[in-house]
Amino acid sequence: MTAATAQDQTMTQTWQPLCTKADLVAHSGVAAWTETPEGPVQVAVFYLPGQATELFAVDHHDPFSDANVIARGIVGDIQGEPVVASPIYKQHFRLKDGQCVEDEAVRLRCWPLRFDGERVLIDLG
Amino acid sequence: MTTPTPQDLIIIGNGMVGHHLVEQLVERGSVDHFRITVFGEERHPAYDRVHLSEYFSGRDAADLALGEADFYATHDITLRLGEAVSRIDRENREVVTDQGRYRYDSLVLATGSYPFVPPIPGAETGQPNRLVYRTLDDLDTIRAAATDARRGVVVGGGLLGLEAANALKSLELEAHVVEFAPRLMPVQLDDQGGTALREKIEELGVGVHLNRATTEITAGDDYRYRMTFQDGEYLETDLIVFSAGIRPQDTLARECRLEIGERGGIVIDDECRTSDPEIFAIGECALWDNRIFGLVAPGYTMARCAADALSGPFRGPEPAGERFAGADMSTKLKLLGVDVGSIGDAHGTTDGAISYRYSDEATCVYRRLVVSGDGKRVIGAVLVGDNASYDTLLQYAQNGIALPADPASLILPSVEGAPTLGADALPEGATICSCHNVTKGKICETIDAGACDLGAIKSETKASTGCGGCTALLKSVVDHELEARGVEVDHSICEHFTHTRQELYSIVRVEGIKTFSELIEKHGASSTPSLGSSSAPKLGSSSAPILGCDICKPAVASILASCFNEPITDAAHVPLQDTNDTFMANMQKNGTYSVVPRIPGGEITPSKLRVLGEVGEKYGLYTKITGGQRVDLFGARLEQLPDIWSELIAEGFETGHAYGKSLRTVKSCVGSTWCRYGVQDSVGMAIYLENRYKGLRSPHKIKFAVSGCTRECAEAQSKDVGVIATENGWNLYVCGNGGMRPRHGELFATDLDDEALIRTIDRFLMFYVRTADRLQRTSVWRENLEGGLDYLKDVVIDDSLGLGEELESQMRHVIGSYECEWANALDDPEKLKRFRSFVNDSRPDPDIIVTEERGQLRPA
Numbered sequence: 009m010t011a012a013t014a015q016d017q018t019m020t021q022t023w024q025p026l027c028t029k030a031d032l033v034a035h036s037g038v039a040a041w042t043e044t045p046e047g048p049v050q051v052a053v054f055y056l057p058g059q060a061t062e063l064f065a066v067d068h069h070d071p072f073s074d075a076n077v078i079a080r081g082i083v084g085d086i087q088g089e090p091v092v093a094s095p096i097y098k099q100h101f102r103l104k105d106g107q108c109v110e111d112e113a114v115r116l117r118c119w120p121l122r123f124d125g126e127r128v129l130i131d132l133g
Numbered sequence: 134m135t136t137p138t139p140q141d142l143i144i145i146g147n148g149m150v151g152h153h154l155v156e157q158l159v160e161r162g163s164v165d166h167f168r169i170t171v172f173g174e175e176r177h178p179a180y181d182r183v184h185l186s187e188y189f190s191g192r193d194a195a196d197l198a199l200g201e202a203d204f205y206a207t208h209d210i211t212l213r214l215g216e217a218v219s220r221i222d223r224e225n226r227e228v229v230t231d232q233g234r235y236r237y238d239s240l241v242l243a244t245g246s247y248p249f250v251p252p253i254p255g256a257e258t259g260q261p262n263r264l265v266y267r268t269l270d271d272l273d274t275i276r277a278a279a280t281d282a283r284r285g286v287v288v289g290g291g292l293l294g295l296e297a298a299n300a301l302k303s304l305e306l307e308a309h310v311v312e313f314a315p316r317l318m319p320v321q322l323d324d325q326g327g328t329a330l331r332e333k334i335e336e337l338g339v340g341v342h343l344n345r346a347t348t349e350i351t352a353g354d355d356y357r358y359r360m361t362f363q364d365g366e367y368l369e370t371d372l373i374v375f376s377a378g379i380r381p382q383d384t385l386a387r388e389c390r391l392e393i394g395e396r397g398g399i400v401i402d403d404e405c406r407t408s409d410p411e412i413f414a415i416g417e418c419a420l421w422d423n424r425i426f427g428l429v430a431p432g433y434t435m436a437r438c439a440a441d442a443l444s445g446p447f448r449g450p451e452p453a454g455e456r457f458a459g460a461d462m463s464t465k466l467k468l469l470g471v472d473v474g475s476i477g478d479a480h481g482t483t484d485g486a487i488s489y490r491y492s493d494e495a496t497c498v499y500r501r502l503v504v505s506g507d508g509k510r511v512i513g514a515v516l517v518g519d520n521a522s523y524d525t526l527l528q529y530a531q532n533g534i535a536l537p538a539d540p541a542s543l544i545l546p547s548v549e550g551a552p553t554l555g556a557d558a559l560p561e562g563a564t565i566c567s568c569h570n571v572t573k574g575k576i577c578e579t580i581d582a583g584a585c586d587l588g589a590i591k592s593e594t595k596a597s598t599g600c601g602g603c604t605a606l607l608k609s610v611v612d613h614e615l616e617a618r619g620v621e622v623d624h625s626i627c628e629h630f631t632h633t634r635q636e637l638y639s640i641v642r643v644e645g646i647k648t649f650s651e652l653i654e655k656h657g658a659s660s661t662p663s664l665g666s667s668s669a670p671k672l673g674s675s676s677a678p679i680l681g682c683d684i685c686k687p688a689v690a691s692i693l694a695s696c697f698n699e700p701i702t703d704a705a706h707v708p709l710q711d712t713n714d715t716f717m718a719n720m721q722k723n724g725t726y727s728v729v730p731r732i733p734g735g736e737i738t739p740s741k742l743r744v745l746g747e748v749g750e751k752y753g754l755y756t757k758i759t760g761g762q763r764v765d766l767f768g769a770r771l772e773q774l775p776d777i778w779s780e781l782i783a784e785g786f787e788t789g790h791a792y793g794k795s796l797r798t799v800k801s802c803v804g805s806t807w808c809r810y811g812v813q814d815s816v817g818m819a820i821y822l823e824n825r826y827k828g829l830r831s832p833h834k835i836k837f838a839v840s841g842c843t844r845e846c847a848e849a850q851s852k853d854v855g856v857i858a859t860e861n862g863w864n865l866y867v868c869g870n871g872g873m874r875p876r877h878g879e880l881f882a883t884d885l886d887d888e889a890l891i892r893t894i895d896r897f898l899m900f901y902v903r904t905a906d907r908l909q910r911t912s913v914w915r916e917n918l919e920g921g922l923d924y925l926k927d928v929v930i931d932d933s934l935g936l937g938e939e940l941e942s943q944m945r946h947v948i949g950s951y952e953c954e955w956a957n958a959l960d961d962p963e964k965l966k967r968f969r970s971f972v973n974d975s976r977p978d979p980d981i982i983v984t985e986e987r988g989q990l991r992p993a
Contacts, residue, residue, distance in 0.1 A: 031972035035680070035708035036715075040973045050971070050978070056680070069980075075724035076978050080712040080771075084682030087628065093683035095712035095720055100683075110592055 022133035026053065026065075029126045037079035037092065039068045042119075044132050051119065052079035053128065054103055056090060063121035064103035065130055070094045071114055078116070139168050140238035142443065143228050145218050145385065147173030149182055150416030150432035151243030152199050157440035159208050166447045170211040170235060172218050172228070177269055178205075183429055186296050188272050189303035197269070221389040223409060239411050239443060242386060242399060243436075246379035246417035246427070251288070255350030255358075256373070262350060262358055264374045266297040275374060279304040282371030284356055286310075288347060289377035290317040295468040297376045298339055302469070309340035309368065311360070313377070316343060321464060321475035322515055325492060329499035329517040333471045336497070342368065381418045381425055394420040403456035404442040405435050413439045421457055431460030461531065465516075465523045472520035477530050478503050478513035486512060489541045493518075500544040502526070508919070509536060511543070535616060538917040565607055566596035573610055580614050586623075587611050605908055606874070626907060627684040631658050634832065634907040638692050647697055648705045649689050653681055687711050688907045691794055694830035695902045696943075698950040700957045701793075701830075702964045713792035716968065717954055718774055723981055723992040726774060727767040728754070729791035730781050731827060734801045734819035734839075735762025744784040752777055755989045761798030761836065763789060768990055770977050771970045778955045787827075787953040794908070795830045796837070799823035800848070804841030804858070813858030815841035818887070822856070825891070828951040829898065829944075832905040832914075850878045853911040854894055859883070863890045867897060867925070870912035879915075879922050882930060892941065896929045899940035 027040050032055040042051055050068035068076045073096035081092040083103075090103040100109040106116030120131040142158075144151050155171065158164055173179070180197040188197065205212040213230075220229040227234045248265040250256065256263050264278060265271050266287075279285065285301040287294045290312030301308040310317070316327025317334070331341050346363040353359035353369035361367045381398040392400040392408035398420025405413045405421075415435035417427055426432065434457060441454030463476040481488045485506025492499050496518060503513035511529035516522065522544060529536065529543070537543065561574035571594045584590045590611055591597055597607045612622045625631045630653075632640070637652070646652045657679050681689075690709035694701060701707065701714050713719050718726035730745070745764050749756045752773055754766040769777055778788075791797060799822045802808065804815030819839040829835070838849035839856040848871075849855030855866035861884040869878025882893055905914040918925060927933040958964045970978050982993040 027972045031966070033708070033967060034704070038967075038972045039970060041971050053972075059680075073722060073724070075722065076980055077712070077720070077724040080715065080720070082683040082686055082711065083680060083708065084686060085629075085680040086682065088679065090680060091682075096722065096724075098683065 022131050023122075023124075023129045024132055025124075026051075026121070026128045026130040029123060029128060032128070036083060037081065039076070039079040042130055042132065049117075050076050051130070052081075052092070053121065054079075054083055054090075054092060056083065059090065061090075061104065063123070063128065064090070065119040065121045066092070066101060066103060066106045067116040067118075069116075070096055070099075071108075071116070072097045072099055139166055141236050142167040142169045142239045142241070143235060143237040144169065144171045144241045144243060145228065146243035146245055146416070146418075147171050147175070147179045147212065147214065148243060148245045148416065149179060149199065149429055150245070150436050151241075152179035153433050154241060154243060154415060154436040154440055155205070155208075155210060156200065157437055158443065161440055161444045161448075163440070163444040163447060164208050164210065167239075167443075168211075169209075170213065171205070172216055172230065173212065173214040174217045175268055175270065176215045178202075178212065178214060180269065182267070185266070185269075185272065186300040186303065188269060189276070189300050194269055218385060221385050221412075223389050223412075226411070237411075240413070241439060241443075242407070242412065242414040242418055243416050244382040244385065244414075244418045246425075247382050248293075248375060249378040249380050250375040251347070251377055253347050253350055256347075256375070260350075262373045264372060266293065266300065266374050266376050272300070275300065275372070276304065278372045279306055282306055282357070284309065284370045285372045285374065286360065286368060286370040287374045287376055289375065290314070290341070290343070291320065291376070291378065292318060292464070292466070292468070293379075294376040295334070297374045298334075299469045301372075301374070302337075302339065306371075307338070307340070309342060309370065310334075311342045311345045311347065311362075311368070313346050314343070317341065318473065318475075321473070321479060322517065323480055323501060325490065326479075326499050326501060326515040326517045329492070329497045330468075330471060330473060332494075333497045333518060334469055337469055337471075339469065379417060379425075379427055381420065383418055386412075386414065386418070394423060398425050401435075401457075403438070403458065404454070405439040405457060406442065413442070415439050422459060424459070426460050426462070428460070428462060428464065431462070434460055463527055463530070465520050465527075467520075472516065472518055474514065474516035474520045474523040474526075476511075476514040476516075476523070476527055479515045481513060483512055489544060491541075491544045491546070493546075502540060502544045504536060504540050508540070510534075511536065511540075514544075534619075537613065538919055539921060542916075565610055566594070571596035576607070576610055577614055580611070580618065585615065585620055605910075605913060609913070625658070626688060627682055629653060629657050629679055629681050629685045632656065634688055634692070635904055637689060638695075638903060641689075641692050641696055647693065647699070649681065649686060649693070649709050650705070652689055653679060653685075657681075681709075683711075684907070687714070687794075690714070691830050691832065691907075694795075695947070698828070698830075698947050700952070700954055702954065702958050702961075702967075704963075707964075707967070716771060716774060717778075717788060717792055717958065718769065719792050721767060721992070724978065725767070725981055725992075726769045726771065727765050727791075728769050728774070728777055728781075729759065729763055729765050729789040730786035731789040731823070732763040732798075733823040733827075734799055734816050736801075736816055736820060741784065741786070744781070744786070748777060748780055751780075753983075753990055755991055759791075759798075760800075762800050763791075763798060765791070768983065768992075770981060771968055772975070772977065775959060775965050775968050779959055782953070782956055782959065788955040790827065790954075793830060794833050795828065796823070796826040796835045799826075799837035799839060800852070801839045802841050802844075802846035804839075808841055810844055811841035811858065812860055813841055813863065815839040815847065815856075815858055818856060818858075818863070818890075819847075822854075822891075822894070825948060826894075826898065828954075829902075829947050831898070831902045833908050833910045835898070835911070851875065852878060854878075854897070856890065862886050865890060865893055868911040868915035870910055874912070876912040876916075881922070881926065893929060895944040896937055896940045897925075899944050900925075900928060900936070903940075 034057050037052050037054045051065045052068040054064040068078050070077050077095050081095045083092050091100040093100050101116050106118040108114035177194050179199045216230050218228050248267050285306040286309045287297045288311050290310045298308045298310050317330050347360045349361045351359050356369035357371045359367050359369045383399050386399040399414040401414050401419045401421050405415050407414050416432040438455050438457045465474045481503040487504045489502040498518035501515040505512050514526045563573045579590050579593045584593050597604050615622050624633050686709040749766050754768050757765050759765050799819040801815045801819030805811035835853045837854045838847040838852045840847040840849045841858045849857050850866050851869045851871045855878045857864045863885045865882045866878030867881045870876040983990040984993040
């Protein structure tokens with residue numbers, strides 16, 4: 009805990025509160041707004057309790073359908089690698105880096121997340 | 134090392150097989166080790182006897198000749214034509230002709246066969262009417278006899294006889310065929326095939342006389358000869374060609390006391406050696422395993438085996454020489470322009486053989502498929518009138534390829550516009566994915582280029598990555614094509630379970646597993662690390678629990694709902710659902726949803742209709758009538774759904790499951806209540822059925838319809854379950870489908886009373902739920918169901934598996950545990966939390982932009 013607090017103090021510029029733990033849906037996604045230096049962005053937040061990395065944030069915008077729907081996709085894994093499937097045309101995106109599995113040229117942006125007690129923080133650095 | 138002296142090799146016979154032997158020896162480079170002499174009784178060098186009848190339609194001896202004219206000279210082979218061998222002197226290893234004696238070290242008999250002429254008074258040897266059809270000289274004789282002739286008869290309705298009849302037709306004679314057996318081509322065809330061929334041939338103006346044994350030939354009144362048959366009937370003709378079978382030409386072998394079969398033929402072993410190891414016999418004169426092979430292909434095989442054996446001493450032990458192991462007598466030919474094909478056990482004489490027959494009397498097309506008793510392999514076939522499927526069937530038979538679930542599809546015609554057949558029957562040009570315009574041919578190409586699983590084919594062709602409507606068809610085509618190429622198809626539902634949907638269903642029921650996490654923990658496939666060699670041991674215990682995917686999760690969610698019917702929005706189930714089930718609405722292309730309340734049977738009061746109008750207006754929804762007789766309200770944003778449903782439920786609506794793989798609608802016509810023609814209350818029955826089965830989750834969506842009379846205004850025959858009123862009750866149709874691959878429902882039971890109708894549907898639906906594949910509609914399920922409709926009737930109506938009570942009780946459980954999912958969710962603030970477009974902002978998604986068209990809103 010002391011380590012986390014120390015981190016908070018050194019990185020207050022980039023770690024921003026996003027939502028609460030109670031907003032999350034285990035093994036699934038929710039959408040949230042965040043302010044980045046480039047402007048407001050809709051992010052899809054996935055919570056996978058029990059995984060090595062429990063929290064992921066990628067673009068909520070689906071580049072294939074041009075609709076904001078990624079948080080509503082099914083979370084799964086392809087050979088152990090967590091992915092979300094777009095609910096519209098079913099392309100898969102890797103949660104750790106946003107890479108589209110079906111199309112090398114397409115990648116969602118992604119941001120680190122972490123818990124701070126009941127808060128979920130996002131690193132917009 | 135000195136070059137050994139070449140050995141003397143003599144080949145007696147310069148027919149097709151004898152010639153092929155020489156070619157094979159040349160190919161093996163063995164001609165250097167032999168001084169080869171070939172004796173041919175005829176004056177022509179080897180020619181194509183298979184196409185002999187073309188001699189009368191324009192081809193001459195030179196056209197029919199096999200190989201280049203200087204072939205023998207080029208390879209220093211002595212060809213002695215017109216020089217008949219009269220004797221073999223085995224003691225001195227010499228061949229004797231009227232011109233001399235020739236020494237041999239090795240001797241090959243390729244003497245062929247001669248036509249059998251039945252012993253008929255008036256057709257004795259030397260008679261001018263005793264014509265045969267085998268050699269070019271025979272044809273010259275026939276041509277001479279045809280001068281001034283009007284009519285010709287062929288005795289023998291086998292393969293060669295029909296060829297001969299064709300030859301007579303080419304000579305512009307009125308041709309007739311007289312056959313002793315009750316059908317044409319008795320060896321290759323069955324009765325129906327023979328009948329179809331007969332009709333075809335008669336259409337071409339050839340007279341066919343079956344069951345006729347000629348007892349006497351005398352001078353005729355109107356024609357040169359009169360043939361009298363065993364029943365006293367007669368046929369007059371100007372010339373008679375005998376083509377009643379062949380006999381092995383084994384005279385030389387007999388006289389030098391080589392072993393001969395009981396009914397003729399020179400006995401050979403697998404190397405084609407006769408009882409004298411220095412003497413070989415090949416082709417139609419040879420008897421292997423007590424059989425004569427009267428086709429050219431087995432003769433060529435024998436020629437190869439003999440060439441290997443002869444070349445043996447001059448080459449290394451590897452690879453081992455070919456040995457004769459019998460031959461497939463399958464044949465495909467055009468007789469008188471009619472396609473005829475015969476494969477393997479055409480008569481289905483194998484123990485337990487099962488036959489499928491297709492017969493089209495209008496065009497005289499007949500196909501028979503003979504399948505092994507275990508239903509796994511093609512063992513024979515008969516084709517008349519159309520050989521299009523010959524190559525495919527031969528592939529199945531020769532390579533033991535596993536049959537499709539419905540073997541009949543192999544011989545059924547593919548009907549344009551309604552391809553209700555399995556993937557294999559789709560033509561190459563059939564479009565599988567219309568979004569990306571991917572044809573079956575393209576898929577095959579991709580497979581042939583190395584793609585060997587569904588994923589690879591999808592990423593290569595983009596098939597099924599558009600609307601996804603072709604997913605099931607694509608999988609079926611890919612599975613089929615892979616199987617056809619001998620690739621073992623993995624039926625695992627996905628990488629997380631090595632089970633099929635049906636297996637998972639059994640596990641869930643037998644073990645009473647109620648959650649996905651429990652199922653994947655107990656039965657999931659261990660995940661493979663994405664990096665490094667898969668053989669490397671996994672490090673530590675950190676291997677994260679596998680998550681499942683968008684294939685297994687919804688499939689298991691559906692199975693759990695079918696079995697236990699817990700609300701799909703419960704915390705344990707909600708992450709498994711597709712977005713439509715999660716939010717109990719249908720996602721549209723801009724991320725908004727459409728809302729479809731249930732309107733059972735399509736019956737709705739004016740005031741409830743008004744409620745729909747008011748809700749649509751209030752929330753700015755685009756409104757459209759659906760094909761299932763209800764109203765679809767489009768354009769609802771995620772956060773609007775609970776409010777919309779609160780209002781609808783308050784006015785007495787409930788969820789319509791338009792989003793689920795579950796019962797959708799029961800469409801109905803107005804029936805006897807209003808209609809002049811109605812014989813039953815179709816609306817009442819439709820409402821009852823819709824309320825009974827609403828909420829039943831199944832492998833795919835299910836649609837019903839009920840028609841009040843045979844005019845069928847509800848189009849029940851295009852539904853998964855179709856009910857049509859009769860004077861006495863209800864007729865039940867099952868497994869129909871509209872959509873991409875329309876299929877007529879099949880009549881399943883007739884004149885049922887209400888109770889029997891409902892019991893039958895209960896069982897039918899639950900049996901489908903239990904045994905279908907994931908996302909498999911009843912139509913495809915039915916097509917893949919081994920045993921077909923009869924089997925389905927046995928199980929559902931006659932309860933042959935003793936499952937009836939279990940299926941009914943399971944249905945009772947689903948019906949008893951029904952609750953409106955929307956009402957359930959609205960009562961639970963935790964569940965409603967999900968219906969927020971953004972968890973940290975209540976404003977709507979600004980990217981959802983609409984425009985007005987024809988007085989309504991639509992996505993911009």
